[in-house]
Every structure is written in structure tokens, then in C-alpha cells.
Amino acid sequence: MSKPALTVPAPGQAAGRSRRLLEIAGAAAIAATYVFLVLTQPADIANGPASFSALVALGGFLLGAVLLIIAVLPVLPTSTLVLIPVALVLNVVLGQLMGSTGLPFYIDAIGTVLIGVLAGPAAGAATGALSSIVWSFFNPTVLPFAAGAALIGFLAGMAARWGLFRRFYFVPIAGFVTGIIAGVISAPIAAFVFGGTSGLGTGAIVSAFRAMGDTLLAAITKQALISDPMDKAIVFTIAALLAYALPRRTTFQFPFVRRFRVLAGKSPAAPDA
Amino acid sequence: MTRTHHLHPFTALTAAVGAAVVTTAAASWPLSAAVAVAAAILAVRGGVAGRVLSAAAVILVPLCLSLLVLHGLFFPEGHTVLAEWGPARVTAEGLEFALELGTRTTACVLVFLLFSFTVSVPDLLSALAARRIPPQFGFVLASTLTLLPAVAGRLDRIRQAQEARGMVVRGGLLSRMGTLRLQMVPLVLALMDDAGSRAQALDARGFGNAGPRTSYRDVADSTAQRRFRAAALVLTAAAVVARLVVSWPAGVTR
Numbered sequence: 001m002s003k004p005a006l007t008v009p010a011p012g013q014a015a016g017r018s019r020r021l022l023e024i025a026g027a028a029a030i031a032a033t034y035v036f037l038v039l040t041q042p043a044d045i046a047n048g049p050a051s052f053s054a055l056v057a058l059g060g061f062l063l064g065a066v067l068l069i070i071a072v073l074p075v076l077p078t079s080t081l082v083l084i085p086v087a088l089v090l091n092v093v094l095g096q097l098m099g100s101t102g103l104p105f106y107i108d109a110i111g112t113v114l115i116g117v118l119a120g121p122a123a124g125a126a127t128g129a130l131s132s133i134v135w136s137f138f139n140p141t142v143l144p145f146a147a148g149a150a151l152i153g154f155l156a157g158m159a160a161r162w163g164l165f166r167r168f169y170f171v172p173i174a175g176f177v178t179g180i181i182a183g184v185i186s187a188p189i190a191a192f193v194f195g196g197t198s199g200l201g202t203g204a205i206v207s208a209f210r211a212m213g214d215t216l217l218a219a220i221t222k223q224a225l226i227s228d229p230m231d232k233a234i235v236f237t238i239a240a241l242l243a244y245a246l247p248r249r250t251t252f253q254f255p256f257v258r259r260f261r262v263l264a265g266k267s268p269a270a271p272d273a
Numbered sequence: 274m275t276r277t278h279h280l281h282p283f284t285a286l287t288a289a290v291g292a293a294v295v296t297t298a299a300a301s302w303p304l305s306a307a308v309a310v311a312a313a314i315l316a317v318r319g320g321v322a323g324r325v326l327s328a329a330a331v332i333l334v335p336l337c338l339s340l341l342v343l344h345g346l347f348f349p350e351g352h353t354v355l356a357e358w359g360p361a362r363v364t365a366e367g368l369e370f371a372l373e374l375g376t377r378t379t380a381c382v383l384v385f386l387l388f389s390f391t392v393s394v395p396d397l398l399s400a401l402a403a404r405r406i407p408p409q410f411g412f413v414l415a416s417t418l419t420l421l422p423a424v425a426g427r428l429d430r431i432r433q434a435q436e437a438r439g440m441v442v443r444g445g446l447l448s449r450m451g452t453l454r455l456q457m458v459p460l461v462l463a464l465m466d467d468a469g470s471r472a473q474a475l476d477a478r479g480f481g482n483a484g485p486r487t488s489y490r491d492v493a494d495s496t497a498q499r500r501f502r503a504a505a506l507v508l509t510a511a512a513v514v515a516r517l518v519v520s521w522p523a524g525v526t527r
Contacts, residue, residue: 051297051298051516052520052521055297055298059513069410070407074407076409078472078475079472081409081412081413082468082472082475084417085420086465086467086468088413089424090460090461093425114461134413134417136385138389140332140381141336143385193378195344195370195371196339196340196374202339203342207343213349214349238457242458245462246461250462250469
């Protein structure tokens with residue numbers, strides 16, 4: 001105890017590297033699980049309720065989500081961390097509000113996308129995964145989709161980093177692409193863990209593809225390719241509208257927004273030209 | 274309240290996870306149904322039957338109906354055709370598949386809801402803090418659970434204030450979207466503003482610091498519970514390994 005620490009020790013280089021490794025391992029676990037599931041999908045699901053694939057899907061995707069959380073969560077600044085509960089609440093409450101307009105979409109990631117845009121891909125991924133875990137306290141069926149939710153937050157952050165949120169017309173496109181990727185990754189969960197989707201509209205689309213003789217995974221993937229891109233385009237648009245509606249003073253307090261000039265316009269500190 | 278109060282949160286969590294995983298691995302609908310019934314009985318004895326069953330019904334009724342329609346009518350892998358209308362074929366295999374997956378999901382949902390509605394959140398948080406779980410996780414969990422009811426109240430106040438200014442929640446799609454914007458923007462702004470001040474308060478109290486945390490609450494644990502958890506984990510792992518070995522893809526595709 002020769003030198004008492006009066007200040008917070010800066011995270012060392014080694015800690016940073018191991019976190020990066022954890023992040024990569026988490027992403028690799030999710031990707032490998034998906035590839036494995038698609039390659040080994042049971043040719044004849046009538047032989048049993050896809051129990052093997054369900055276990056692999058649950059284990060691989062949850063492992064990936066947990067690794068991402070462990071890697072990202074301890075290094076998030078407090079100002080970002082306190083937004084994660086807000087994001088989760090927004091996911092739920094805004095989803096319910098949108099539902100009250102009678103639109104046929106299942107909009108449940110607005111908060112995750114908003115955090116991804118304001119605080120970056122890592123924060124977005126952690127928010128998505130944590131949202132699923134905390135929300136599973138009330139609805140356990142969202143837990144298996146944690147990896148997909150993390151992917152949505154991550155891709156929203158990457159889109160913001162590449163400047164797609166500076167121009168309004170790029171936002172739905174970014175959402176559309178995110179929807180394609182996230183929908184395809186989440187399809188094995190819907191197929192093998194739940195054996196279908198829970199909505200009537202989505203269920204009808206899956207039924208149509210099944211009637212044409214598709215395998216369950218193929219039918220659900222095609223259904224996801226129909227509904228998810230549209231859904232995420234709307235979610236991204238709403239999140240962008242919210243980000244634009246927020247005062248500069250609020251949005252520019254995020255280092256990510258300042259550093260990558262996520263939103264068009266000058267920092268409020270800069271004198272107006 | 275109940276005997277679950279004497280259980281360490283991790284014991285209940287291990288039991289819930291174990292039951293769900295073993296049910297998934299076993300893939301037999303009588304076992305799934307038995308687990309579901311057992312969870313329902315425990316919920317009744319725990320005095321949370323109303324909340325657990327109503328929350329489960331909201332989740333499970335649409336899912337099970339969708340499964341029944343999807344696999345009951347369209348199951349190209351089925352051979353035993355019971356009835357046929359145009360492209361729709363009711364097959365025995367399809368109905369069995371729907372039954373298997375429906376009971377399995379029902380069992381898992383009931384087991385997890387039983388856990389989350391009986392666990393004492395403060396106990397769970399201090400148990401998490403006592404382990405090497407990042408304290409940030411506990412914060413997010415607790416903060417969300419307390420924020421949810423507060424936000425519902427806040428949204429109500431925003432709606433009332435906007436209605437006092439002439440907002441009418443009726444009419445076509447565009448006007449509906451307009452009223453939505455009038456409610457969402459103040460809500461998001463207020464929540465983010467609150468979060469900013471909360472972050473400052475937390476930082477001032479050393480929340481962002483590294484290092485171990487201490488807790489005022491001490492959650493009682495016992496050797497018996499520790500043994501039970503270890504046994505449950507071993508059993509769960511064994512069930513998973515058995516399932517993986519039995520139906521490794523090479524064996525499935527034949």
C-alpha cells in the first residue's frame with residue numbers, strides 16, 4: 001500500500017485489449033451460431049421439435065450477447081449508462097404508443113436506435129442486449145432475441161458514425177439494411193425456439209411460404225425479409241426525428257455525436273456564422 | 274410473503290433456468306406440460322397466480338394460436354393427412370409439432386415469469402453485487418424497473434397538458450402522427466434531461482469508479498441451497514450434453 005490511489009486508475013492497455021477480444025468473441029459467437037444453424041438445420045423437422053437447434057441457437061446467441069455486455073458495459077461512461085434504462089423504457093412505451101395508432105408494425109427498438117445514434121455502436125449493442133434481458137422479466141420470449149437487438153443497436157451506431165443520420169433521406173435506407181441483417185440473424189430463433197412468429201400478420205406470411213413447400217427456417221427468413229426492413233426503416237426514421245427534435249445542448253453533450261459529427265449542424269458552443 | 278422469500282435469488286434463478294433448459298432439451302410434450310402445471314401450482318401457492326397467468330396469457334395466446342394455424346394447416350413435411358382444403362392440409366405431424374412447441378414455450382414462459390414475479394429485486398441486486406457481476410448491470414436492471422411505472426405517469430401528464438393546449442387524439446393517420454409527436458418529443462426530452470442530472474449525481478457518488486462494491490443488504494444463503502444450485506447446474510449441463518450427443522446433425526440428416 002505504498003501509493004494510495006486518490007484518482008480513478010485509467011484503464012490499462014491490456015484491459016482495453018481484452019475487452020476488444022471479448023467484443024470480437026461475442027460477435028464471432030453470434031455469427032458462428034447463425035452459420036452453424038443454417039448449415040445443420042434439420043432436413044426433416046417432423047422428426048422432433050428442433051430441440052438440438054433450439055439449444056444451439058439459445059446458447060450461441062445468448063453467449064454472444066453476454067460477452068458483448070461484459071465487454072462494453074464496464075467501460076461505458078456514466079452519462080451513457082443512465083440512458084440505457086431510458087432507452088429500454090422508450091422501447092416499450094413508444095412501442096405501445098405506436099401500436100395505439102393502429103399501424104401494422106411491431107415497433108420496439110426506438111430507444112435502442114436512439115442510443116446507438118447518440119452514443120455509438122458499442123453503447124447501442126449493449127443497450128439492445130440489456131433491453132432484451134431486462135424486458136424478459138415481463139416477457140421471457142424476448143430473451144432469445146438479445147443478439148438480434150444488439151445487432152440493431154450496433155448497426156444504428158455504425159450508420160450514425162458513417163454520417164447517414166446527417167441527411168434525412170439516408171435514414172430509412174440505413175434502417176432498411178439493418179432490418180434485412182437483423183431479420184435474417186433472428187430468423188433461426190423464431191424458427192427453432194418458438195416454431196413460428198406470434199403476430200397474426202407475420203404468421204399468415206409464414207403460412208403462405210410454408211404452403212409453397214419451404215422449410216420452416218426458409219419461410220421465417222423470407223417473412224423476416226418482408227416485415228423487418230420496413231419496420232426498422234420506420235424505427236430509424238422515428239429515432240432520427242426524435243434526435244433532430246432534441247435541443248443541440250442535449251445531443252452535443254455526447255462525445256460520439258461531437259466526434260463523428262453524427263447530426264448535421266454546428267456544435268452549440270461554436271459561434272453562429 | 275411466501276417461502277420463496279427465504280430462497281436465495283440465485284437458487285430460484287438456477288431452478289428456473291434449469292427447468293427451462295431441461296424442458297427444451299427433453300423435447301417431450303408430457304414433460305413440458307408437467308413443468309407448466311408445476312409452475313402454475315407454485316404460482317398459486319406463492320400468491321402470484323393472477324399476475325403470472327395474466328402476463329403469460331398475453332404472451333402465449335397469440336403465439337400458440339399462431340403455431341396452431343401455421344403448423345396445423347401448413348406442414349409440408351407431414352405424411353398423415355387428416356383433412357385437406359385446397360392448399361391447406363391438416364396433418365398429424367403438424368399438430369404434434371405445434372403441441373410440442375406450444376407446451377415447451379408455455380413451460381419456459383411460466384417458469385421465468387414465476388421467477389421474476391416472486392424474486393425480491395433488492396435481494397437479487399445485492400446478490401448480483403456480491404458476485405463479480407458488473408455493478409452497472411444491477412443499476413440498469415433496478416433503474417428500469419423503477420422507471421417504467423414513473424414513465425407511464427409522466428406520459429399521462431404530458432397527454433393532459435397537450436390536451437389542455439388543444440391536442441385532440443382523433444382523426445386520420447396524419448393527425449394521429451401529429452399528436453404522437455406532441456407526446457413523444459416532450460417525453461424523450463424530459464427523460465434524457467433527467468438522465469443527465471442522474472449521471473452527475475451518480476458520478477459525484479463514485480458510481481463510475483472501478484473496484485469492488487459493498488452492500489447494506491446481506492442475502493441469506495445456506496449450504497443446502499448451494500448444493501442444490503450445483504446439482505441443478507450439473508443436471509442441466511448433463512441434459513444439454515445428452516441432447517447434443519443424441520441429435521448431432523450427422524445423426525439427424527442420416
